[in-house]
Structure formats: C-alpha cells, structure tokens
Amino acid sequence: MSKKANAKEKRPARETNQTVLRQAMLRRLPRRLGASGVFVLPPVPSLFEHFTEQLRELFAAFGRVFDEADTLHLQGVVKTQLERAYAVSPYSRVVVRYQTEAPPGTAMHYDVQVELSSVADEYAQWVKTRTPPYFGVNPDAKVLECAHALGPPAQVPVLDVGAGTGRNTLPLARAGFPTDAVELSPALASVLRAEVEKEQLSVRVFEGSALGELGLPSGHYRLLFMAEVIASHIRSVEEIRLLVAGAARALAPDGLFVFNAFLAKDGYRPDPVSRELSQALWSNLFTKADLAAAFQGQPFELVSDESTHDFEQEHQPPQGWPPTGWFVDWARGLDLFDVPSGRAPIDLRWLVYRRL
Numbered sequence: 442m443s444k445k446a447n448a449k450e451k452r453p454a455r456e457t458n459q460t461v462l463r464q465a466m467l468r469r470l471p472r473r474l475g476a477s478g479v480f481v482l483p484p485v486p487s488l489f490e491h492f493t494e495q496l497r498e499l500f501a502a503f504g505r506v507f508d509e510a511d512t513l514h515l516q517g518v519v520k521t522q523l524e525r526a527y528a529v530s531p532y533s534r535v536v537v538r539y540q541t542e543a544p545p546g547t548a549m550h551y552d553v554q555v556e557l558s559s560v561a562d563e564y565a566q567w568v569k570t571r572t573p574p575y576f577g578v579n580p581d582a583k584v585l586e587c588a589h590a591l592g593p594p595a596q597v598p599v600l601d602v603g604a605g606t607g608r609n610t611l612p613l614a615r616a617g618f619p620t621d622a623v624e625l626s627p628a629l630a631s632v633l634r635a636e637v638e639k640e641q642l643s644v645r646v647f648e649g650s651a652l653g654e655l656g657l658p659s660g661h662y663r664l665l666f667m668a669e670v671i672a673s674h675i676r677s678v679e680e681i682r683l684l685v686a687g688a689a690r691a692l693a694p695d696g697l698f699v700f701n702a703f704l705a706k707d708g709y710r711p712d713p714v715s716r717e718l719s720q721a722l723w724s725n726l727f728t729k730a731d732l733a734a735a736f737q738g739q740p741f742e743l744v745s746d747e748s749t750h751d752f753e754q755e756h757q758p759p760q761g762w763p764p765t766g767w768f769v770d771w772a773r774g775l776d777l778f779d780v781p782s783g784r785a786p787i788d789l790r791w792l793v794y795r796r797l
C-alpha cells in the first residue's frame with residue numbers, strides 16, 4: 442500500500458449524513474436558545490415526584506437535560522415547598538420561576554417559592570372579581586326542611602355557620618326564625634351585614650372562624666347548620682371534631698346539626714394524593730370512619746345521610762336548578778375526579794345529627 446493511501450485511512454471519516462448532522466447541530470442549539478417562565482403548582486406534597494418529572498420534561502424541551510443529581514436536588518426543593526405550602530393553606534401556590542442561563546451557557550436557573558393564600562384571601566378575590574350571587578340564589582331545601590320541622594319559626598333559633606353572603610341566613614330571618622350567622626371571611630361578612638341592615642333584620646353576624654372561640658350563646662340554638670363549609674374548607678378530622686364540639690355547646694337538647702360533606706363511597710379508600718388534592722379543589726374528602734372518629738364521644742346521633750345533589754334537585758323549584766354553573770359537577774365529585782358523571786367515588790352528602 443502506498444504512503445498516501447495509508448494517511449487517508451488514518452484520518453477520521455467526516456460525518457456527512459444529513460440526519461446525523463442535523464441532530465448534532467440541534468444539540469448545540471441550547472447555546473443560543475433562551476426560555477423563561479412560571480410554573481404554578483397546587484400544594485399537593487404527595488405529587489412531588491410527578492411535578493418534578495413535569496419540570497424535568499419542560500426543561501429538557503429547552504435542551505436543559507437534568508442528570509440524576511440535578512433531578513434529586515429539584516425534587517428536594519419542590520417537596521419542601523409543597524409541604525410548607527400545604528401546611529399553611531390548600532389555596533397556597535408553589536411557584537417555580539425558571540430562566541435559561543445567558544448564551545452560551547446551557548444551564549437552567551430556577552427558584553421555587555410559596556405564595557400563601559388563605560380562605561379569607563380567596564373570598565376577598567371573589568368579591569373583587571366575581572358577580573354575585575356567589576353560591577346560588579335559593580336557600581338549601583334541606584336547611585329549610587329541617588328548620589320548619591322543628592316548630593313555628595319564632596320558637597326555632599338557628600345558627601348558620603360559614604354563612605357566606607347569607608343565601609340561607611336571609612330567607613330564614615325573613616321567615617321569622619331568630620337567626621344568627623358565623624362567617625370567617627371579612628369580605629363576605631360585610632356583604633351579609635349590609636344586606637341585614639338594608640332589610641332591617643335582627644341577624645347577629647359573628648365574624649371569625651368557627652374553629653375558634655366566638656362567644657356564641659350556649660345551649661341556645663335548635664338548628665345549627667354548615668352548608669358547603671366542611672365540603673369546601675375543613676381540612677382534618679381534628680377540625681371536624683372542633684366543629685362538632687362547638688355544635689354540642691351551642692345547640693339545645695334535641696337540636697339538629699346539619700352539614701354537607703364529601704364522603705368516600707363504599708369500596709373506595711382515599712389515598713394521600715386524593716386527600717391533599719381534594720382540598721386544593723374545594724372538594725374536601727372524608728370517609729365514614731373519619732366522621733365516626735370526629736363524633737366519637739360527642740352527644741349526637743345520626744338521623745339521616747343522603748345525597749345533597751339528589752335531595753336538592755328534587756326539592757328546589759325548577760327555576761332554581763342548578764343553583765350555580767359549578768354546583769352539579771362539584772356535588773358529584775367531578776371537580777376532583779375527571780370521570781363520567783355518576784362514576785366518581787365520592788359524593789356530597791347531607792348529614793343530619795340530633796343533639797342528645
């Protein structure tokens with residue numbers, strides 16, 4: 442073999458395959474490709490691996506491929522912030538801000554922060570941005586049924602806990618029931634107070650959390666109800682227990698404690714993801730065993746347990762159905778589970794307990 446031919450063989454072959462070269466150039470593209478953005482997560486600590494994977498894929502789409510160490514670090518930061526946010530409020534948000542390194546760097550910079558939002562903050566926003574009525578026009582048929590079943594209105598003092606803007610409080614007061622209300626959100630309480638004053642009703646509005654001390658009269662009410670409150674905002678068996686204890690103090694013997702809550706249907710065992718996510722989606726999930734634990738040792742007996750959706754649909758005036766655009770899907774558990782209607786493993790139940 443000639444010297445010339447030998448040198449030719451030793452020289453590395455040039456890559457000329459267009460497909461291979463195109464991929465090779467695309468691998469260099471991140472040196473000039475920039476991206477920045479914000480990724481907002483609900484506070485569901487049990488989904489930390491899922492969210493980390495979503496972020497990893499997002500960053501990879503910009504040519505920022507995370508190795509195992511990068512991924513583990515991201516996962517740790519995301520998990521910590523999800524836990525911090527969840528501990529404070531299910532309406533908090535974990536906000537991931539990301540920004541590619543300036544050219545020709547190819548790193549991805551990110552920052553994970555918690556933005557807190559309380560129940561009161563959420564409703565203040567509703568009052569600023571939404572058009573009332575926020576929870577429907579008509580009172581709950583179940584609440585009216587229970588109130589009227591207890592006797593002539595003047596003899597049936599009622600307490601609406603988590604009254605909102607008074608969807609139930611105002612019709613009860615107009616019908617002659619001595620009515621008081623508890624409301625946590627200052628924004629909603631002031632709408633309710635304005636209406637009470639306008640109509641010159643004698644409703645007392647206690648502003649604050651029903652989980653705390655509000656100076657309510659003891660042994661006074663014959664009906665105490667919480668409509669869409671446990672279902673939307675109550676976070677644990679301990680919190681329900683506090684509400685049950687408060688109801689036991691405020692109710693007269695034989696009085697009724699009425700509320701609606703999302704309960705797991707028989708055969709469904711909620712896992713941590715469903716429990717945590719249910720709170721972020723205002724469909725707070727409990728089991729019958731949770732309720733039994735909350736009522737353990739308290740002076741109540743269960744009188745009835747039925748579907749809120751079915752009861753209200755049957756008893757509301759036709760022009761009052763559905764109460765809001767969101768009510769039917771929410772009450773059927775479809776805000777939490779994207780399954781065909783009727784197939785969600787949870788249901789919003791009306792529960793009626795008698796004070797012993």
Ligand SMILES: C[S@@+](CC[C@H](N)C(=O)[O-])C[C@H]1O[C@@H](n2cnc3c(N)ncnc32)[C@H](O)[C@@H]1O
Pocket residue numbers: 560564576602603604605606607608609623624625626629649650651652667668669670673674
């Ligand atoms: C979905 S709204 C329902 C309002 C009203 N009960 C109705 O059905 O039209 C839930 C209400 O519960 C109130 N709330 C939530 N947590 C509360 C608490 N710990 N104490 C008192 N009210 C509370 C909220 O501020 C809100 O007004």
